[in-house]
Amino acid sequence: MSSSDLAVILPRVIIVSRRSLRKNKFVDFVGEYHLDLIVGYGAVPVIVPRVAGVHTLLQSFEPIHGVLLCEGEDIDPSLYEVEETSLSNEELEEIRRLHVSDTAIDKEKDTIELSLARICLERNIPYLGICRGSQVLNVACGGTLYQDIGKELARCCPDEKKVVHMDYENYDGHRHTVKIVEETPLHQWFKESLKDDMEIQVNSYHHQGVKRLAQRFTPMAFSSDGLIEGFYDPDAYCPEEGKFIMGLQFHPERMRKANSDEFDYPGCTAAYKEFVKGVIAYQKKLNCATKVPKSLKLDKELEQKRNVIVRSFSLAKTLYAGGHNIRHLRESDLKPGAEFLESNIALSLQQENRLMQMGATVRNASSYMERLKLNAKREKLARVVMGKMTIEQLSELNMFYNMMGQICSDMLEMKQLQNVSVDLL
Known part of the structure; x- marks a missing residue:
């Protein structure tokens, strides 16, 4: 089987490329860990370039069997904040200084990813959002975000419950605690690693997060400061049937031991494994719905x-x-x-x-x-x-009907002329 045959057969997962500012230098980047796991579980990543106007061309990337949205810059606050922000101008300016690489709003990326999220929600296409991707999913469904966790969430949180959600100097090595909610997919995936406290250590890299969770979603994990670290739609979760709508604020694909490819927990790859399972099932369901039946042979x-x-x-x-x-x-x-x-x-x-x-x-x-x-x-x-009837009677009857026929013809002609005149006005 040729490589072109495989491209047709394997399901397609849409991933949006990102442009991030690191050390005052723009670098095009897509996390290789995401790609490795998607390919490893049997799907083909299709990269949508972050360029102007591409959101109007998303139909060109059909068929879409799944969407994976990953990290990136902050989402434009105007897309989710209906009320005035509680942050002062001085605080907003300080946030921009502290998180200069994340606060550079990319409206084109926002438009592309929100469009993809809404397509998935409308068609029940499998969707996995990691970090920013989870925030995009929540906003697409009407939820809101903290513009800055440190300024908005931490100010009313006791010191012992405060959490450092990002460390610019130790991206992959940084960890913090989250508590898993029972009877959720995360509980199932990390079950053998959970103790009585239902906690695991996760890698995160964000200064924003879910403020008000959209109504359709159910939380799967919380950090000690109360921030939702994972959520899903229980009515749209059954990978075997092609259903998968989920957002994770942390990065399970990057939770690996130092200088090793070994994962911190056996369940770290489960999100990707189950997501691709849903993508494959969705592709099969889509193919069955669009397949043209062969002609029946009649006896x-x-x-x-x-x-x-x-x-x-x-x-x-x-x-x-x-x-x-x-x-x-x-x-x-x-x-x-x-x-x-x-x-x-x-x-x-x-x-x-x-x-x-x-x-x-x-x-x-x-x-x-x-x-x-x-x-x-x-x-x-x-x-x-x-x-x-006599000949005279038949002649008179014939003359009468001839006269009536002529009158009918004249009236028809008159009415047709009247209609033409009205049309010309």
């Missing part, structure tokens, strides 16, 4: 029935084009078509249009045949009556 009896129905529609079409010219047409000839339509009430629009072209109005065939029979009786009766 002789079914083929004969089909021909009878097709003939019925064909006769109906000819009948309504000029029914009185069909000789020896019986009502039983139209009955198969009428019965077929009566028994098949769930037809697609394409099928209905096709049946109309074939004379699908056979639903009314019986009444039409009755009218033809009635007209024939009337014609026979008229011939009997007129046969008893």
Whole structure:
């Protein structure tokens, strides 16, 4: 099997590239750990470049089987803060100085990622948000964020419960405690590593976080200062069925022992493993929904029935084009078509249009045949009556109908001219 065949078969996970400021220098970056895990579990990463206008071209990246959004700069506060911020101008300026690499708002990235998140929510496409990606998910669903944890959350938190959520000098080595909520996916993934306190040490790298969690989500983990460190949609979580909507504020993919690829806990890779499982299941479900069924091979009896129905529609079409010219047409000839339509009430629009072209109005065939029979009786009766009339009476009757015909023609012509005049005004 060629590499091009694999690209078609394997499910596609959309990942947005990031541009981050580190040491006063812009560097294009996508975490290789994310890519390694996605590929390792059987999906293909498709990178969406963070360039102007790409949010209008997201349909070009179809089919989308999953979306993974990772770290990045702060989300524009105007996208989630409906009320005035409690932070003063001096505090906002201090935040910008302390977190210069994160407070450089990237509106194009915001637009791209929020668009992808909403596509996932509308179509139930698997979504995994890590760090900023979890914040994007919450904002997309109407939730809000702390613009700065240190200024907003820590000010009302006792000293013993305060948490350092980021360390610029020790990115991968920094850890802090989170408490896992029971009966959640995180509980299931880290179960063998949890003690009675239900706590693990996680790697995080953020100065913002979830303030008000969107209503559809359920928390999975909290830090000691009360910050939500993980959440999911319980109604959209079943990887085996292609359902996976989740946000994690910490970085399980980077929780590795110093100078080693060994993970801190066996459950660190579970989020990616289950996410890709959901992506694969979603791809299969999508393929089944769009797959065109092969033509059925009919046995002789079914083929004969089909021909009878097709003939019925064909006769109906000819009948309504000029029914009185069909000789020896019986009502039983139209009955198969009428019965077929009566028994098949769930037809697609394409099928209905096709049946109309074939004379699908056979639903009314019986009444039409009755009218033809009635007209024939009337014609026979008229011939009997007129046969008893004199030549003078027949001549006067003929002149009367000729005169009425001429009047009708004149009135029709007049009305048509009037309609044309109205159209021209």
